[in-house]
Amino acid sequence: MAKVKLSGIRKSFGQSEVIKGIDLEIPAGSFCAFVGPSGCGKSTLLRMIAGLEDITHGSLEIGGQEMIDVAPAKRGVAMVFQSYALYPHMTVAENVTFGLRMANHPKRDTEQRCLEAARMLKLEELLDRKPSQLSGGQRQRVAIGRAIVRNPDVFLFDEPLSNLDAALRVEMRAEITRLHAKLDATMLYVTHDQVEAMTMADMIVVLDKGMIEQVGSPLGLYHEPNTLFVARFIGSPRMNTFSVNLCDAGDGNVSCMLPGGSSIQLDGSSLRTGKATFGIRPEHLDVVADGHLQGKAVLCERLGSETMLHVDIGLADPITVKADGLTNVTEGDAVGLKLNPKACHLFGPDDRRVRSGSLQ
Numbered sequence: 001m002a003k004v005k006l007s008g009i010r011k012s013f014g015q016s017e018v019i020k021g022i023d024l025e026i027p028a029g030s031f032c033a034f035v036g037p038s039g040c041g042k043s044t045l046l047r048m049i050a051g052l053e054d055i056t057h058g059s060l061e062i063g064g065q066e067m068i069d070v071a072p073a074k075r076g077v078a079m080v081f082q083s084y085a086l087y088p089h090m091t092v093a094e095n096v097t098f099g100l101r102m103a104n105h106p107k108r109d110t111e112q113r114c115l116e117a118a119r120m121l122k123l124e125e126l127l128d129r130k131p132s133q134l135s136g137g138q139r140q141r142v143a144i145g146r147a148i149v150r151n152p153d154v155f156l157f158d159e160p161l162s163n164l165d166a167a168l169r170v171e172m173r174a175e176i177t178r179l180h181a182k183l184d185a186t187m188l189y190v191t192h193d194q195v196e197a198m199t200m201a202d203m204i205v206v207l208d209k210g211m212i213e214q215v216g217s218p219l220g221l222y223h224e225p226n227t228l229f230v231a232r233f234i235g236s237p238r239m240n241t242f243s244v245n246l247c248d249a250g251d252g253n254v255s256c257m258l259p260g261g262s263s264i265q266l267d268g269s270s271l272r273t274g275k276a277t278f279g280i281r282p283e284h285l286d287v288v289a290d291g292h293l294q295g296k297a298v299l300c301e302r303l304g305s306e307t308m309l310h311v312d313i314g315l316a317d318p319i320t321v322k323a324d325g326l327t328n329v330t331e332g333d334a335v336g337l338k339l340n341p342k343a344c345h346l347f348g349p350d351d352r353r354v355r356s357g358s359l360q
Helices: 040-050 092-103 107-121 137-149 166-183 196-199 216-221 228-233
Strands: 005-012 015-028 033-034 057-062 077-080 155-159 185-189 203-208 213-215 238-249 253-257 263-267 276-282 287-289 293-302 306-312 321-322 334-340 345-347 353-355
Touching: 005 040, 015 040, 015 213, 033 040, 033 155, 040 057, 040 155, 040 185, 040 263, 040 345, 107 137, 107 166, 107 321, 137 166, 166 196, 196 216, 203 216, 203 228, 203 253, 213 276, 216 287, 228 238, 228 276, 228 345, 238 345, 276 321, 287 321, 287 345, 293 353, 321 334
Parallel strands: 033 185, 033 203, 077 155, 155 185
Antiparallel strands: 005 015, 005 057, 203 213, 238 253, 238 276, 253 263, 276 345, 287 334, 293 306, 293 334, 306 321, 345 353
């Protein structure tokens, strides 16, 4: 495992700058996920670390060594791509060991590494099969095995689960997490799925428009988002947000005027008066007869253990509420929503956090 350090990293394609100055240090042994919307630069950043894209400006260190002018094969990294990139005419064993054989690695050690990777990934019975004889999850394990046998300092994953169905994604998430614990390796993982990032990583980098919005632990980003963008991106379903007016209520409190005319007092806000954006997560709203917000249920998504209620309170978009799976609310019912003051977020006119609903 090795530490990865990026300093002032920029990338341009012609006149278009897609990575706009990234400063980031990833400790050795971390599982770091890059997340963000399509086009934010996460895959480009990963390919720059791998050496598959040139770095326009800046410094890249892996294990304390500068890598800007080092060939991809000599950077001590191994990459697992979104497409499995397996050779269809080769067996599983041949695909796993292809890189080592091309480097004229000793045959006995190559075979030993292949067997160890196969045991780790439960591929022992599949070593003589061709890729066409494998399921999607098995093919992805072969691609991961090809990375493992190289004993890299850093593993790079570029949306490796996006081609799998929902059940296989859950299974492979658990396998990659176990693999990280077993190898004690540094892993960088690109995904557009923030649920993957939350469940797998110990460090998340949220990117937008080629810049870092926030870096932190999964729960740190969830409870204390620095910006409105991060608040809306992290969490599923996304955070409910709407505009409010703030008035100074004294004793360090502010009063928020909510849609419908009611208000709620919050402490800890650095903004005393004026317009702000209010945020509350779906799981922090309670359905009651008479609450802070009043509306009408326009959609009820019953998922078994929980029900997603979409409640029209007179805004452009309905409020989402994560309710109990046994709730008897149906479409058209009048709904009251109670807010937990400790769970309420506030963001100023510049979309920066002025109060966090950390529940602490």
